[in-house]
Amino acid sequence: MPLETPPGYRPLDESSLRPFLASLAPLSARLGGRQQDWKITEVGDGNLNLVFLVEGPGGGVCVKQSLPYVRLVGEAWPMTLKRSFFEHEYLRMQTPYVGERMPEVYHYDPALYAIVMERLSPHIIMRHGLIAGRRYPAFTEQVTDFLARSLFFTSDLAMPANRKKALTAVFCGNTELCKITEDLIFTEPYCLHERNRWTTPELDGIAGEFRADIPLKLAISRLKLKFLTSAEALIHGDLHTGSMMVTEDDMRVIDAEFAFVGPMAFDVGAVLANLLLAYFSQEGHATGADPREDYEEWLLDVIERVWRRFAEKFVALWREQAAGDAYPRMMFGDGPGEQALEQERLRVIGRLLPDTIGFCAAKMIRRILGLAHVIDLERIADRRQRALCERRALRLARDLMVKAKDYPDIADVTGAARRMRRRSASDL
């Protein structure tokens, strides 16, 4: 029995997409030519949605539509169509701050739960590039612009409390997508659960160890409570390297349907986690003709610079553009006040690091022991090699989560990653 959907909703396909786009004059003009000439490809390789690329003689557009279920699982896991509303709201709210780092939105159809947006070209999903060992020299500056600006401008440092509360209220409706995160990231990997999977039998032992690891389960539960209660800023909520599209000199963030007002460190941690997963997967993609040692070092360098540049930029925005109700300027107006406030900015950003490391670790573990995996690791054909890469990532993540405060500097994280990378199977 098909899932019930509201009147006016139907999943789009090639034949319904043509007249839909043709009926919208600006889109029709952008595509050019006649609708029957448009080339349509369905490319949704994510876990949730339909995604169409439409190419006309004049240009292209991308159409993303919610399905009433989780695509990765099928109709057995129904999922609210409203996620496209929240994705569009995120794009709408963040465009003034980070518009150039996201696709431009051309049209939103609330009945079809579909967003028509810029067709990014020749961008590819960043994860694919990392697997291929490609470098993105503009990435660090662009992703840290995105992180610092999207988080700062929707926090109480920049936004008056009444606007921040209104923003919070809107995204309080996004509970079904938040619950996916709560379950898949913060709960299931640490329990016996039918949705979990891992490289078996190689990781059976460590998976069981994690399920019995009480300090780890306490640490993930503390992070979950933070996820549930810290209304710090409008976060993307799923900021992995599959949610970023890149060229050598451009990076755009997509897929914001998990957005809500939550802990800032969750977004920063997501970026670091996926760079660390890329790092640990490199050995599985290296060949004699394509060794990856230098590339691994490039990745560690990016990780360090992402944290450092994010922190610098966030503090600079706070210094220059604070207009929110937190840390009111009138209270620190004089010389000694401004000096003390500057110290406080550094303290606040410093305290964000352990949370970032904790969320980073949570995002690593769920990709190896939970439902949704990453192709960085999945594409390593040799199962024993894959398990070795995964085991290193798991061991580091476990230590990061339980002892986040033992990593007071981002170089402590990359240093530990480097040491872990050298460990052999018998030593893990």
Added chain:
Amino acid sequence: MPLETPPGYRPLDESSLRPFLASLAPLSARLGGRQQDWKITEVGDGNLNLVFLVEGPGGGVCVKQSLPYVRLVGEAWPMTLKRSFFEHEYLRMQTPYVGERMPEVYHYDPALYAIVMERLSPHIIMRHGLIAGRRYPAFTEQVTDFLARSLFFTSDLAMPANRKKALTAVFCGNTELCKITEDLIFTEPYCLHERNRWTTPELDGIAGEFRADIPLKLAISRLKLKFLTSAEALIHGDLHTGSMMVTEDDMRVIDAEFAFVGPMAFDVGAVLANLLLAYFSQEGHATGADPREDYEEWLLDVIERVWRRFAEKFVALWREQAAGDAYPRMMFGDGPGEQALEQERLRVIGRLLPDTIGFCAAKMIRRILGLAHVIDLERIADRRQRALCERRALRLARDLMVKAKDYPDIADVTGAARRMRRRSASDL
């Protein structure tokens, strides 16, 4: 020019209140007799609203109505009528958990922004009783029931995330009342502001000292950020001893218009702050015939027991009635898991103490240096004596806020209060 109000709204008075109540059959029946026989008294001694007590031959009711301005200040400070909506929502949401500790609601009129509720009798405002040196033997158990249950059952420990988020969204609308708190408690007392007042000239020096005290201003700003971002539970938001009505064996909480989903420690801190203010004011009310030394010790004992019993009850509820998404049971199901979780409960409640102490200190300072004062201190006629009491309270509060972690046990707080109480004017 009178403030604009929505159609259907008018401030009630004796002559309009009679037909309004008479038109509501259950209320009319409760009051009994004819409307012209009802005795009506306006008793709003708070800072914001109209409050009428109506007595008929059969019984009484209390009618609380929002005014379109802050009563304490007048029409120069307009204030949303919607506060009565939020007060009613709080009563509605919390009744299943702490109904017996609040007045029963008989009727809510959304157009008049009026709540008709139980006439509490022979209850008096607790603050008046404390000024008179009266003891309330049932208070500790009842206020800690209220705190533990109202906070626990609306937290992520008890409430599934979707319901918690829906609750959060509703109260995100209460921004105007939250802003009063943000300004009057967390900002203005630490700045030169026209709304501030204090016992002058006696406290001119210390008020100036506080405005220049950078560690204090950083501490209050951190607490403000917590107030703005910690969505832990549905808090009352104004839980002082003027928001509690008592008899020897009953305590009821009223005046919840400041409610929102915020940090739990704010409510607990508010109770402790007002008990400490009562403590420091006793010397000003003592006479030869009515010495207050024993009573002061009773107050300190209540302060200790309020914290300890709240903590015990909250942990017991968590142990027995956890049904929320935080710290999922499935993750700690076995013996060692349950043991570890029990340790974690104690850790979590322990970490609530420094926040409680911080908010407690903030609530003490605002009542001495900010806009709204308390009659515990205001009614001390001898200005020099009043200033001495206030100075002790300020000195303790400053230390509590800046060094909250130096008070790892509630007995450290009462011990410091006792030492501060002995200090003379020249030593402050």
